[in-house]
Amino acid sequence: MDAAYFNRYQRQIQLQSFGLEGQQKLSEAKVLIVGMGGLGCPAAQYLVGAGVSKIGLVDGDKVDLHNLHRQVLYSTSDIGNSKVEVAKEKLEALNPTINIEAFEQFITPKNVLEIAEDYDILLDGSDRFATRYLLDNYCTLKKKVYVYGSVFEFEGQVALFNYALNKIAYNSIFQNPPKQSDVPSCSENGILGFLPSIIGNMQALEAVKYIAGLKETNDFELVHYNGLTQEIYKTTAQPNSNFIPPSSEQDILSFDYDVFCS
């Protein structure tokens, strides 16, 4: 460990429950962030700052003017450029010791196996049910960790799914996917930038707590946050005997997530 390493992460290392041990665990972790919007930007910024060894960024979109109020890695001069390319550059400037991989494409059943292969944790910053069900199924199959986060107006939900540990999956809780058209997105209903920023940071915190072993319990917990009332509602879940987890890569490849959620 060199002086610069210690200096960069000093404030984390001096936190007793985290320490050098926690820092070293981050230095071995690999997190894939799917969707570099309002959730993905703050999550990426803080995970790169914290020292997660490898971060993958997945998004096929380009920066738009109406993204800037909440997608904090992008500037006015970045409009029209690839989100993941801009984000990679900003994040490398923030912490050049991190290995950052950019995938300028949207995740699909066809490319998820290849894109996510090298990563232990998938952090969901997407805005579509089809993507959420796909990432969760992929993580269930590959015994990886799926960090869910989503927002609706002034509310947000966060949960860390670790099916291999507690037999709870996003797919096992929300077994009947809503039609995408029934649940308004940020582009339809609007959003203040603070909400996805809070939720994206809560997702990043969940990931770091898991990596560094700071979680006090193995039990599943879904957190519901309300930014208007500042109230938090937490709930647990039981394994669902009706849930059939995917058993092969073919189950992921052959499943039509867009039809499932429409």
Add this chain to the structure above:
Amino acid sequence: MTILYFGQIQSITSLAKEEINGASNLIELKNKLIEKYPKLANANFVFSVNQKILEEATLKENDEVALLPPFSGG
């Protein structure tokens, strides 16, 4: 019992919480809620009883039941 409404469900009920009694299990509660708010029949949510997501449960007067919809925004 206390019923909590979140997210899109709150857009249907127009309130965040209320007291509803006379349901002895989740099926009865669901029917009562749909009677009061017909749009809930097509809404997507799971029940959380005393902070546990459950598909079936018997209910008592002092229970707290939340209707949790999935969100998709990001």
